[in-house]
Amino acid sequence: MVETLTLAPTPSIWRSHRSRWITNLITSYKTLLAVLWIVVFTSFFIWQRNVGSDGFMFFKRGVVARQLPVFRPVVVNITDFGGVGDGVTVNTVAFERAVFYISKVAKKGGGQLNVPAGKWLTAPFNLTSHMTLFLDQDAVILAVDDEKVWTLMPPLPSYGYGREHPGPRYGSFIHGQNLRDVVITGHNGTIDGQGLNWWKKYRQKVLNHTRGPLVQIMYSSDILISNITLRNSPFWTLHPYDCKNVTIRNMTILAPLKEAPNTDGIDPDSCEDMLIEDCYISVGDDAIAIKSGWDQYGAAYGKPSKNILIRNLVVQSMVSAGISIGSEMSGGVSNVTIENVLVFNSRRAVRIKTAAGRGAYIRDITYKNLTFDNVRVGIIIKTDYNEHPDEGFDPKAFPIIRGITYSSIHGEGVRVPVRIHGMADIPVRNVTFRDMSVGITYKKKHIFQCAYVSGRVIGSIFPKPCENLDLYDENGSLVRKSVSENASDIDYDI
Incomplete structure (x- = not known):
């Protein structure tokens, strides 16, 4: 199940004609125009790759998918565990099996779970230590929006209350507790909480427990979250709680500006030694x-x-x-x-x-x-x-x-x-x-x-x-x- 990642070879036609192409270009009366065009094209191409899935999709269609970086000695794909990214199949078991597998290779340096392009519908699941969750471009991890599949948890000890209701609270969609060395990153893939039904039920006052965050990491250290989009959280979007040494960078966090109550972007809570940088956040709180x-x-x-x-x-x-x-x-x-x-x-x-x-x-x-x-x-x-x-x-x-x-x-x-x-x-x-x-x-x-x-x-x-x-x-x-x-x-x- 380990993926080996290699760079695509340089096309032979380019190698064989490279010298002749350069010579012809230099001797051409259109040299200056060609050079300027190459500079503009290359700059736009690099920019386009960096802006992620929200920019000029037509320009990407002819581009070969970029190679996934390897951050861990063990690398697996969600499809190795039966995952189906059709937006309909529920992949909870696949994610649970993948995380369990990675937990067994911690002594080898941990594991990387790749989520390729597709819509990966799932109920909430937990992370493990020494794990990298990598979302490829156009990958969407999509939350099941039925609260019956969301685990109930005790109130946070520093709140003594569910925040919206007394008693238990709904856990987060992606959750981590007592962890070390966790990375959530990607090529600007998306984690989508499908919060619309949660927001409606909150306003209608038919929920009996506090809504859950989209991503919550508790009692943990050495956390990196970067280069992904978080959107439509039921409640607070990214909630590091009682954590140390946390870096959050190059994030896009989105929710409707109105009628998406309490959808804070990032809520550092009893955290120390934390960096948040280079983010775009537009939310309902x-x-x-x-x-x-x-x-x-x-x-x-x-x-x-x-x-x-x-x-x-x-x-x-x-x-x-x-x-x-x-x-x-x-x-x-x-x-x-x-x-x-x-x-x-x-x-x-x-x-x-x-x-x-x-x-x-x-x-x-x-x-x-x-x-x-x-x-x-x-x-x-x-x-x-x-x-x-x-x-x-x-x-x-x-x-x-x-x-x-x-x-x-x-x-x-x-x-x-x-x-x-x-x-x-x-x-x-x-x-x-x-x-x-x-x-x-x-x-x-x-x-x-x-x-x-x-x-x-x-x-x-x-x-x-x-x-x-x-x-x-x-x-x-x-x-x-x-x-x-x-x-x-x-x-x-x-």
Whole structure:
């Protein structure tokens, strides 16, 4: 069952005529035109191969399928286990057998499961350690949309609640638990959760348990997820939970912008040492939401999200925010850098959300080189996001928010550039703004809004900052002290 992969030989006709072809080309009066055409053709060809299955399909029809890379010493194909990619045959047994086979070769370095072009319908299945799941171009792993075949699991320990319902929750479509060294990658193949029926049933309130994520990896380390498309998740799309050393790159994550509730793109949850880069995310909730547990359950679990780098993203969220921290952050969130991000056609761009009862902290967060394009609220910190799992939370567990830096923030078509809503019990401390110029669509005052905020503005920024912040020049010299950090200038009507 091991596939041996070799490069296709160079056609003999090309070898035999290569020298003569080059000579004729050089001596031809059309040399310059030919060279330019070759450069354009080659560049377009390379670009076309990189854009994946969504671009100019007619151009690919004459191209021989690219060879699959080998990442493991043992390589198998889902068809080796009886898989049929017709979009009708249910392949659950084939996937289970393939994963079981790979689990037996872990000591040899693990195994790679190739999923070729086709529609591979299956119920949820689990991954194993030392495994690579490789989706070829035009391969679609398609979820059975009948909740009866989705396994019920206990609530996450840091939530104590199914998130939408008390008690058990539906497991994820592709699931991993207590794993090491797992790779999910491909030639931009797709994992499709077929979430439409889930979304309808959620809105009709006929589901008795919380919907499951599309991909969830728990209690695991050394995870790489790259070069695939995730779409139409029933609930959160990609949910690493209590994981270490996770890399997510070159991903496309899609869901309808409306009427696809809670379809977050990526939700790092009690994770540390994580990189998210080079992704396009357009979904029905937060594109990215960093979490660490909910109220007293998250505090008891005590696992923060920390050391996270998010960079080089294009994101869209018409319902929620491009990138959020919280609101479930009761294990703490720290040392997060978010840079080189475009947020377009969205309700909010970057948001921190928490509330009394969460406890813990959000600290040492750096935003830099952000671009907002047609966004209602650019930067928002909200401290009254009062949603709780039950009545057992401590209303005096006030989160600490401090050390938030925004630099190189630009954009246009923004209604409210900044809204930082601290409270007397949850003040926002040590906020810094530098190099900000955001074109606004609302010409009246109250477009840079503050309450219970302290911090500084370095240099000149636009629009004019609120009076809660100290002003410094570019050399770091104090120009004006704040009038009062507790002044409130919040207007939720705009």
